[in-house]
Amino acid sequence: MNFKEWHDKGCWNNNYICYSFVDGDHIIANASINKMFLTSYGKEYKAIQIGTVMTHPDYRNQGLAAKLLNHIIGKYEKEYDYIYLFANETVLDFYPSRPSGRL
Known part of the structure; x- marks a missing residue:
């Protein structure tokens, strides 16, 4: 994959x-973040959008995605006002609501 054109257009900064786990030359699990600002009722907030969460089928059920998500939350929870997951409806059961914010 070549992301140069995407980067040159300003789509990747x-x-x-x-955040990924790698086995040899293969990414086996991934979770990505986008740092952004959200405005609500005229007030600006720092936010982290989590997305692109995936694990290769051969490496599932080992808690790799949860480790990545917990790392992200731990790294940014004190610095950002909001951390949210951008996901589609087909995976909602995979991400149960946790009062502590941890998986």
Whole structure:
């Protein structure tokens, strides 16, 4: 994959960060973040959008995605006002609501 054209168009900058587990030359699990500002009722908030959460089928049920998500939450929860997951309806059961914010 070549992301140069995407990067050159400004679609990938320092606000987009991938967190991955690698086995040899293969990414086996990933969760990415987008750092952003949200405005609500005229007030600006710092936010982290989590997305691109995936695990290769051969490496599932080992808690890899949960480890990545917990790392992201732990790293940013004190610095940002909001952390939210951008996901589609087909995976909602995978992400149960946790009062502590941890998986």
